Amino acid sequence: MHFKVLLVDDFEAFRQSVCSMLLRTGKxxxxxxxxxxxxxxxxxxxxxxxxxxxxxxxxxxxGIAAVPQIRTVAxxxxxxxxxGLDLPEMVEEALSTGASGYVIKSEAGIELVEAIExxxxxxxxxxxxxxxxxxxxxxxxxxx
Numbered sequence: 046m047h048f049k050v051l052l053v054d055d056f057e058a059f060r061q062s063v064c065s066m067l068l069r070t071g072k073x074x075x076x077x078x079x080x081x082x083x084x085x086x087x088x089x090x091x092x093x094x095x096x097x098x099x100x101x102x103x104x105x106x107x108g109i110a111a112v113p114q115i116r117t118v119a120x121x122x123x124x125x126x127x128x129g130l131d132l133p134e135m136v137e138e139a140l141s142t143g144a145s146g147y148v149i150k151s152e153a154g155i156e157l158v159e160a161i162e163x164x165x166x167x168x169x170x171x172x173x174x175x176x177x178x179x180x181x182x183x184x185x186x187x188x189x
Contacts, residue, residue: 047074048165051094053085053111054078054127055103063098063127063153070158082106090118096161101128101139112142125164127153136175146170 050073054060060078067073077092079085081104089097097115101108112124124144128135129151136147145164148156149172160170 047072048095048161049074049076049092050161051075051077051079051085051088051092051097051122053080053082053088053097053103053108054100055080059150063157066154066157067161072158073161080104082108082111085111086114086118089115089122093119094122096165097122097124098127098161099124099144101126101130101135109139109142112144116143123164125160125170127157131172131175133175136171140169140171147175148172149174 050067052060052063052075064075067075076094077088079088083105085097085099099108099111103111108126108128115122115124125146125148126139126144127148127150129149131149139147146160146169148160148170152172152174156172163170
């Protein structure tokens with residue numbers, strides 16, 4: 046089965062790289078792209094993708110602010126944040142929107158396909174680097 050994907054990122058070269066990676070798997074069809082949050086909402090409504098790969102740092106409307114609007118116009122679409130922000134508090138905020146996952150761009154080559162498969166199966170996915178950072182913070186706090 047091919048999952049229909051909407052890819053939202055303001056950096057075109059990154060979008061092209063992700064498109065190539067997804068097409069190589071034979072499991073995903075990128076049915077649309079958007080370069081900002083408002084365009085993401087419009088494309089989500091128009092295309093009704095299975096999955097939206099969404100950056101947080103976007104012009105006009107950031108990814109976190111776009112999610113409630115996307116949920117209204119495309120309630121069946123799953124959302125996976127794909128962003129350069131590797132702050133644990135940002136992960137918490139992003140997932141609190143109802144998104145299903147969070148992948149750091151620097152880990153996309155290793156984790157993106159796995160993350161998409163997990164999200165499409167109804168599981169949550171967070172980049173392993175972020176989990177390690179959270180574990181380390183928790184450990185240090187416990188020792189204090």
